[in-house]
Amino acid sequence: MPKLGMGPVRRRQLVDATITSIHEFGLADATVTRIAKKAGVSPGIVHHYFADKDELLFESMRLMLKNLRSQAVARLTKAHTPHERISAIIDASFAPEQFSPKVTTAWLALYASAPQSKNLTRILTLYHHRLRSNLIYNLKQISPSANHVQLAEAISALIDGLYLRGALNPSLYKTTSPKTIVSDFVQSALTKGGQYV
Amino acid sequence: MPKLGMGPVRRRQLVDATITSIHEFGLADATVTRIAKKAGVSPGIVHHYFADKDELLFESMRLMLKNLRSQAVARLTKAHTPHERISAIIDASFAPEQFSPKVTTAWLALYASAPQSKNLTRILTLYHHRLRSNLIYNLKQISPSANHVQLAEAISALIDGLYLRGALNPSLYKTTSPKTIVSDFVQSALTKGGQYV
Amino acid sequence: MPKLGMGPVRRRQLVDATITSIHEFGLADATVTRIAKKAGVSPGIVHHYFADKDELLFESMRLMLKNLRSQAVARLTKAHTPHERISAIIDASFAPEQFSPKVTTAWLALYASAPQSKNLTRILTLYHHRLRSNLIYNLKQISPSANHVQLAEAISALIDGLYLRGALNPSLYKTTSPKTIVSDFVQSALTKGGQYV
Amino acid sequence: MPKLGMGPVRRRQLVDATITSIHEFGLADATVTRIAKKAGVSPGIVHHYFADKDELLFESMRLMLKNLRSQAVARLTKAHTPHERISAIIDASFAPEQFSPKVTTAWLALYASAPQSKNLTRILTLYHHRLRSNLIYNLKQISPSANHVQLAEAISALIDGLYLRGALNPSLYKTTSPKTIVSDFVQSALTKGGQYV
């Protein structure tokens, strides 16, 4: 009998190595050989667990989105009011495991290559849809009269923009908390006099 | 006798072809040969006008940022109040020539590869600094007590986030105007009760 | 306790799977993994029964030649005249088990790779020698004056040529019987007036 | 201006190197790098002139068939009787430039891989058709009552078989002329008493 059940272990190792390699070398130089070396395996084994490099990249993006979602779900179970739930969603995006240079760089690189990949576009769109629904649902309960669609889009774009800029300049949000930026924005928007109320 | 002054013309042709190619094929498949063909020249000539491919990519990003800046400058000369100047800056980012699928895709692709390029990081950082100064300067005049740094960062991130999402989904902002999203955000922030006031 | 006598069974399974795989995928794509899968075993076990892939291919060719010979021997025991014995040899080559697309394709592929393999060349040459001796021996008894060497070579080449063409076009000999082609050729050659008489 | 008109020259060089390499190393080991080295060029240039390796192999087969046809055409223009034309066709196949170890080995290797290649199957079938038509046309004039279809097939198969065996054993036809083998067969077949008359 050979070593059994190596599949999930190896797949996870390789996906981790992929994210790290993209951060370290950039997407263009994150070669299969380089990724394999970082995972401590031979280049050949990669294609034992992934059909091709595209699948490996896709799974890496998928893991990042899944982690993001896990963070959100964990926080949402502890939230009891619409306001808390909005905060939970925002906080999840800036949890230290997600909003780290390693992850934001890889996230941005894969995001940027999505227009050329049906699969990447698909899961990103799916993630966007879920986030949007979630936001809209809670926003409605806070302020029935607001333009929920526009506000949800604004929150989402703001989060993405902070990721984008964080990827370029890892020290940018050492002083200013990105979480605060989003929270304050939501607060402003929903305050009397705010355009979204 | 050689054609005179072909330099600037050719360089511009090639930079345009680069942006178009990145949009059309993606950064990874925007090869020198492909770009040259789109520009209607031979692959060899590219290295006559650009030291290497990196320089060509760098110049492409630089042109996009320069165009963005030109748009802003043109609008700023017609603006007379701080509010108008803030609007001018925002409007510039969403001028049709800039906020088109062709440009946003290329912009995002190059942005995402910036962490691996000192030059790209440098001009992007420079652009960020300018935008930030400009925003802060005008915000101060509108509301002396606001957290100008944070607000400027929020506006910038929101704009970048809208670019990012526009690149993935070109039809996203057919209904909701991205310009309105940013304007409304600024309005909320500066309205009494907003966190930024 | 280990299963006893699995050796010959497994070897035969693998050789059969090899022939089928060559027919189905071509020699170049008849990989060890593919062959193993067709035999219903794991890739690793192949090297338990065969030193390397070359040996597996060699044994496959050897089996085909052995089957050809078995067919001939079976028919020769029932033949009583030189003419019958010549016919027996020819008929053996076109027995349905041999002259099937599966076998002719594999036979041709291995034949074509023989120039690069000492072992393949050796058994093919051995087979040729035996066939030739057998033909010459019987031809001598039919017509002492004929050019037996040339005639034997002609018959052999004609049979091989029919295999070759049958491999390319499996439906070629649906109407014209290849056996008849050879028989008629022999008849012509040995008839008064024929160049071989 | 670059070196112009290198296309045809390089293509021919590479096709020649392919045939030689197949003879020397076998089809499986006739790698692009090996072929390029034999042609005295870099591996990269191969794909400048051929879409992929398959096209290179295809063109190699095509050249061999074209040469075969050229030989036949040249001889046919000097032939004046049906008998002479049949001889011309046969002689063409055994012209020293064609019936050399180098060519027969490559011819056999590519022939054997034809079942996996639509293109190879197509040109081989086309060649077969032409040869067959040509033979049948002339056989009809010699002997109106013969079974022309079967005889043409027999002649074709005999020629192919001699190529096949010549590829395995280059010294086989040093003593016995393959041309004589075919000629004598035709003679026998068309002589009174022969089965084909």
Add this chain to the structure above:
DNA sequence: AATGAATGAGCCTTCATTCAT
């Protein structure tokens, strides 16, 4: 005996870059 995970060499192909013309 048997598995399938793992290796590493090598293949086809692509591509930035150079160079002769």
Add this chain to the structure above:
DNA sequence: TATGAATGAAGGCTCATTCAT
């Protein structure tokens, strides 16, 4: 200035073979 032929270094991927279990 301009061409496109040519180079050579990778890159993704495949595969015979080995090995721990």
